[in-house]
Amino acid sequence: MSSQAAAVIGIGQTKHKKKRDDVSLPGLVREAAQRALDDAELNWTDIDAVVLGKAPDPFEGVMMPELSMADALGANGKPMMRVHTAGSVGGSTALVATHLVQTGVHDRVLTVAYEKQAEGNAQWGLAGGRSGGMGAGGIFAPWMRTYINKSGAPEDIGWKVAVKDRQNACKNPYAHLHLPDISIEKVKESPMLWDPIHFLESCPSSDGAVAMVLTNEAGAKKAPRKPAWVLGTAMRSELGTFPGRDTVRPQAGVECAHMVFDAAGITNPREQIDIAELYVPFSWYEPMWLEGHDIAGPGEGWRMVEDGSTQITGDFPVNPSGGVLSSNPIGASGMLRFAEAALQVRGEAGEHQVADAHVGLAQAYGGAAQYFAMWVVGSSLDAVGARK
């Protein structure tokens, strides 16, 4: 599909917080975008097109924000579009921007995603503007329970993921939750929200934004900092309900993973990927996606958690940034995975940098686990080949 290489040359994000009451909604988005431009040492006028993503409009009650944000994103007189695929939107937004570069339509594309959850109420928005919705946790809890029953995973696996991601977040200055005293005991004793999910096994509600600048090979060569090369992209969707649907291991997730691995030339994901940023809003989704994307075999995902493989020092670090469990500006959460994977292969992740990270996988999912978006990024165009 791709006719030319694309690379990330600028990354910016805001400090994610419960409430950013010091900036307007466009001001929040602008902050991340300006940081991405500064990182790429580009000006607003250097950008050819803007691709914006966010979750449903009722979350903040601002309808069609892509129109009112045009001047905040320097998009007057330029192509601007908005992408929407529920919680995976940050990922698919980055992919649309990537494809605009790969197909040669534009040379430099700014892509931005955000949510300002404090302005509204996501649970209310998810319920289509009605009270009494079961919330995302209510939808996913029975599927997590099914995973536990099928895989025979011990109950402390979820607690371990919750602790690991919060410990990682302490190394990430942009993360919303900084809980240095987190412990298995605290997670286990926190209130049960949706069985099997305790309060501390669930994501927070955050205000935040993230942005990236994507360009082609010529642009990447001129970039002031090391680019992250896009080695493969994939998106897949399926219906949220149909007879026989495997909700624990949705087929769209399996196919999306195989498509992105094939595109990047990955034949053994566990060995060839150095770091993964996966969309884990509830602790059990870490082992579920490891298996659901064929990184681990059936029943093996939880063992990777148990033996420490997914720790920042393990052989397959998952969410060194702290992940969605530590920061959840919903529309931005998917793109944060993509941006964090890119930061890792650029070697610019700071204190949460994984040693020798050359190949990174990012994944976002949305809706009733029915939209998937993934990319593989590398420190060079040959990063996967160099692994073999």
Add this chain to the structure above:
Amino acid sequence: MGLTRPPRSPERGVGGGWAPTCGGKPERVLLPSTVPADKRLTTHTIEFPYTRTLGPVYSAFLTGMRDGQILGIKSRDGRVLCPPTEWDPNTGEGLETDFVEVGPGGVVTTWAWVTEPTSKHPVDHPFAFALIKLDGADTALLHAVDAGSMDTMQTGMRVTARWKADRVGHITDVEAFVPEAAK
């Protein structure tokens, strides 16, 4: 087990189904015929109050409104934008907080007459929505003009702000603009 609907007093007059909790066949209970058809509906309104964070520019603009002052902002090319924007519309650059007081008088650049105002309109009798280029500004502000009759309205006419006595920091702190001569 099916749920049996309790008998209802005609005054309640609320329709709607009643599902069994589990198993069993739902029992259909007919509404008493004494309930008039127009009372078998009820409306249920739920409102969710959203929050708006204003940021540095809109905060200053609305604080100005509260203080009886209309503020514009200087763009990079030296124009005065009112209402003010956070970013330069031409270059996308951030605008410094270079505020300029404008108005309260100005010129109507275009207008549309509202013959039958609704409860949501800013004026309770016929009025015009108009774009008003305030003195000292290079762009126009959308507001209401209370001109009495459509015959008074003209593109190019001069108007001035009629402020509310109790101002709260809202665009409606100016009740409406009125023809300058009438003030």
